[in-house]
Amino acid sequence: MNKEKEKENAALAAVAFIEDHMVVGLGTGSTAYYAITAIAERVKKGLQIKAVPTSEQTATLALSLGIPLTDINAVDVIDITIDGADEFTKEKYMIKGGGGALLREKIVAAKTKREFIIADASKLVDHLGKFKLPIEVIPFARGYVMEELRKLQLKAAVRPFITDEGNNIIDVTYGKIEDPIALSAQLNEIIGVVTHGLFINLAFNILMGEGDQVKVFS
Numbered sequence: 332m333n334k335e336k337e338k339e340n341a342a343l344a345a346v347a348f349i350e351d352h353m354v355v356g357l358g359t360g361s362t363a364y365y366a367i368t369a370i371a372e373r374v375k376k377g378l379q380i381k382a383v384p385t386s387e388q389t390a391t392l393a394l395s396l397g398i399p400l401t402d403i404n405a406v407d408v409i410d411i412t413i414d415g416a417d418e419f420t421k422e423k424y425m426i427k428g429g430g431g432a433l434l435r436e437k438i439v440a441a442k443t444k445r446e447f448i449i450a451d452a453s454k455l456v457d458h459l460g461k462f463k464l465p466i467e468v469i470p471f472a473r474g475y476v477m478e479e480l481r482k483l484q485l486k487a488a489v490r491p492f493i494t495d496e497g498n499n500i501i502d503v504t505y506g507k508i509e510d511p512i513a514l515s516a517q518l519n520e521i522i523g524v525v526t527h528g529l530f531i532n533l534a535f536n537i538l539m540g541e542g543d544q545v546k547v548f549s
């Protein structure tokens with residue numbers, strides 16, 4: 332079974348949870364793409380939802396497919412969000428932000444009742460850290476944060492990319508993250524860090540396509 336089919340199967344399983352009148356968060360990336368196109372198909376058939384996009388890229392895609400959008404600040408709660416991940420463990424710890432959308436994705440996830448993460452089987456890892464951890468920093472703090480990471484003897488590089496919020500991203504090589512909860516707290520303490528790509532206690536279910544099955548981590 333190929334990776335794209337696994338992504339699509341996971342996406343279709345998640346989209347089945349969407350009901351009329353829900354506020355739906357739309358993720359970003361190549362896996363979320365399958366969910367967005369499946370949602371658009373249901374909207375064409377009469378499904379009534381309002382959607383909150385997690386990036387400008389997703390907003391453009393959703394609008395082009397006829398999915399009605401709303402402002403995140405105009406809703407009290409988001410019922411369901413469907414988003415991808417760069418890596419995840421069976422404890423539902425994740426790294427996100429490979430596509431640079433981590434900040435809005437994290438805000439949307441925090442405001443969501445049921446966050447469904449969809450992925451192909453290659454994203455499941457025993458320990459996070461093979462994927463470089465994205466850290467979003469305000470441009471003014473870029474040099475300072477790089478220096479702080481250097482002091483910790485970490486390999487870090489500024490990504491040639493500006494986020495939707497006008498910030499920079501620093502990708503940090505960890506190799507193996509022993510304690511994601513402690514690392515998350517440590518990174519949040521660095522002045523100038525807006526957020527980082529560690530998502531902890533934010534997924535309701537992870538739906539992973541594996542062969543022609545969809546495995547659920549809850």
Ligand SMILES: O=C[C@H](O)[C@H](O)[C@H](O)COP(=O)(O)O
Pocket residue numbers: 358359360361362363414415416417427428429430431432433436
């Ligand atoms: O910033 C991007 C997001 O966190 C994506 O959800 C993540 O990078 C996974 O993307 P993909 O589904 O393309 O692997």
